[in-house]
Amino acid sequence: xxxxFDAIIVGAGLAGLGAAYTLAQEGLEVLLLERxxxxxxxxxxxxxxxxxxxxxxxxxxxxxxxxxxxxxxEGVSVMAGERxxxxxxxxxxxxxxxxxxxxxxxxxxxxWMAKQAERKGAMLVSRSRVDDLIIENGRVxxxxxxxxxxxSHTVIACDGVLSLMAEKAGLRKAGSASQYGxxxxxxxxxxxxxxxxxxxxxxxxxxxxxxxGEVTRGKFGGGFLYTNKDSVSLGIVVGIKDLIEGQPxxxxxxxxxxxxxxxxxxxxxxxxxxxxxxxxxxxxxxxxALTKLSGDGILVAGDAAGFSxxxxxxxxxxxxxxxxxxxxxxxxxxxKAKEDFSAASLxxxxxxxxxxxxxxxxxxxxxxxxxxxxxxxxxxYPELAGNIMRDLYSVPxxxxxxxxxxxxxxxxTGELWAMFKDMRKVMKI
Amino acid sequence: xxxxxxxxxxxxxxxxxxxxxxxxxxxxxxxxxPRLKRAILVCPAGxxxxxxxxxxxxxxxxxxxxxxxxxxxxxxxxxxxxxxxGAGVQFRFG
Numbered sequence: 001x002x003x004x005f006d007a008i009i010v011g012a013g014l015a016g017l018g019a020a021y022t023l024a025q026e027g028l029e030v031l032l033l034e035r036x037x038x039x040x041x042x043x044x045x046x047x048x049x050x051x052x053x054x055x056x057x058x059x060x061x062x063x064x065x066x067x068x069x070x071x072x073x074e075g076v077s078v079m080a081g082e083r084x085x086x087x088x089x090x091x092x093x094x095x096x097x098x099x100x101x102x103x104x105x106x107x108x109x110x111x112w113m114a115k116q117a118e119r120k121g122a123m124l125v126s127r128s129r130v131d132d133l134i135i136e137n138g139r140v141x142x143x144x145x146x147x148x149x150x151x152s153h154t155v156i157a158c159d160g161v162l163s164l165m166a167e168k169a170g171l172r173k174a175g176s177a178s179q180y181g182x183x184x185x186x187x188x189x190x191x192x193x194x195x196x197x198x199x200x201x202x203x204x205x206x207x208x209x210x211x212x213g214e215v216t217r218g219k220f221g222g223g224f225l226y227t228n229k230d231s232v233s234l235g236i237v238v239g240i241k242d243l244i245e246g247q248p249x250x251x252x253x254x255x256x257x258x259x260x261x262x263x264x265x266x267x268x269x270x271x272x273x274x275x276x277x278x279x280x281x282x283x284x285x286x287x288x289a290l291t292k293l294s295g296d297g298i299l300v301a302g303d304a305a306g307f308s309x310x311x312x313x314x315x316x317x318x319x320x321x322x323x324x325x326x327x328x329x330x331x332x333x334x335x336k337a338k339e340d341f342s343a344a345s346l347x348x349x350x351x352x353x354x355x356x357x358x359x360x361x362x363x364x365x366x367x368x369x370x371x372x373x374x375x376x377x378x379x380x381y382p383e384l385a386g387n388i389m390r391d392l393y394s395v396p397x398x399x400x401x402x403x404x405x406x407x408x409x410x411x412x413t414g415e416l417w418a419m420f421k422d423m424r425k426v427m428k429i
Numbered sequence: 430x431x432x433x434x435x436x437x438x439x440x441x442x443x444x445x446x447x448x449x450x451x452x453x454x455x456x457x458x459x460x461x462x463p464r465l466k467r468a469i470l471v472c473p474a475g476x477x478x479x480x481x482x483x484x485x486x487x488x489x490x491x492x493x494x495x496x497x498x499x500x501x502x503x504x505x506x507x508x509x510x511x512x513x514x515g516a517g518v519q520f521r522f523g
Contacts, residue, residue, distance in 0.1 A: 035511055035512075035513075035514050035515075036515075036517075036519060037446070037515055037519045038519075040520065040523050041518075041519040041520055041523070042494060042517075042518070042519075042520065043520065043523050044495075044520065044523050045523065105522045105523055106520070106522075106523030107520045107521050107522050107523035108522070108523075110523070126514075126515070127514040127515030128514045129511055129512070129513055129514040145514075146513075146514055160496075161496060162496045162499060162500075164511075174499070174500075174503065174504060175500055176500075177500055177501055180497075180500050182471060182473060182495060182497040184473035184493075184495070186439070187522040231522070240471055240497060240500055240501050243467075243470050243471045243501070244467045244470060244471065244501055249470055250470070251469065251470055251475060252470065252471055252472065252473050252497075253436050253473055253474070253475050257433050260433060261433060274434060274439065274442060275442055275521075275522070276442055276443055276520065276521060276522045277439040277440060277442060277443060277493075278443070278493060278518075278520055278522070278523060279473035279474065279493040279495040279497070280493075280495045280496070281495055281496040281497050281500055
């Protein structure tokens, strides 16, 4: 009789790994298929991972996990054409264990986590691209991969933001440009002592910085910088719709080169050597852009489902991927216990997600994508803030203008009213 | 100042494994479709170019498999698959 897995997981990114690890731990028969040479070889993050929401789902994982630096320093730079306004935050809580967040390199982490899942009994097959789903009588019965027909009680689609599997299962349509961003970054190697010196860090402390404004030439998005152990992840995220329509038109890669040449950034990476260039689409449509999460014989988790969220101050995806993989696994574990893999039984995935931080976050921040679409945030306000600061700090040859009128001249009644309206939108986040 | 290296050189830093055939193809007859021109702006690897006849051409070498062209242009103009297992870009850092 042919082998039938409890679950076949398509894609060994964080959703797939979270699911595989959890299923294997409970002794279920799980096959994890990865199209890259090794887990992580196709995966890209900005990146930083926040552990608090997922710590208890994988309690044994974090002590030895190959994460980079724990983030103790947060920064935002509002960039105008020739000047920038910076806010940086340090708090003791960020430097106390257990640390809230870490910088991370996915090729390293995913590969390691896959080993942990294998140790629990998951079967990993790399270099295996899933070509199609086996669908019989409307139910997903397994996958076709490299000429093999592999059968299972459930398929968990963790195949990333484009999720061709969810498309094939009829759970999603190909997305529209307004619901996605594209991120692209360089890994720039720098000596760890030099990183510590330049960013004011000690030991394994790390810094995270977001940049907005001129870095995307006013388009929806921003720049980011994360310090790793002995490298810096430096990149840009920009809305795909804005790249297509936004004026002036600019080719995406140019933005990163310009970003690197900004004096504020250039001095941080000076002498560093770029060792890798990567890129990936990011789901940014929020609650309204989520796919259907389950169908007959299939569950969708991670980026495949749309679980990634930009709320301006934080950009998160990896926790949602790990958590949704975990809950998908729980649904399969329950189904196995009841010996009922029907669509109704697997739908427990959705109710568990609804009760978790994942869907609660997506509901809480459902207005964020629309509020952040306001282009004034990316061009007008950075210039305005820069100009006000310039005038406040300027000491001319003659006498200096009084401070209040200096600021007031930028903020007429019409301007204040426009700001009030913008603020009302931002307050929905 | 940190060095600005060209896009080709940047892609040369990545590990790529050759695939038997291109995993993304422009659908025949769609070379001049306005939707395809979007790829020239959005592709982070700069793999789409317009030739003298106004047709968009795609060089698949250096593809980062990011998916941006599929979102921006759509599957009416692009035949879009992932490379076969074990082929394509293999990130060492990610």
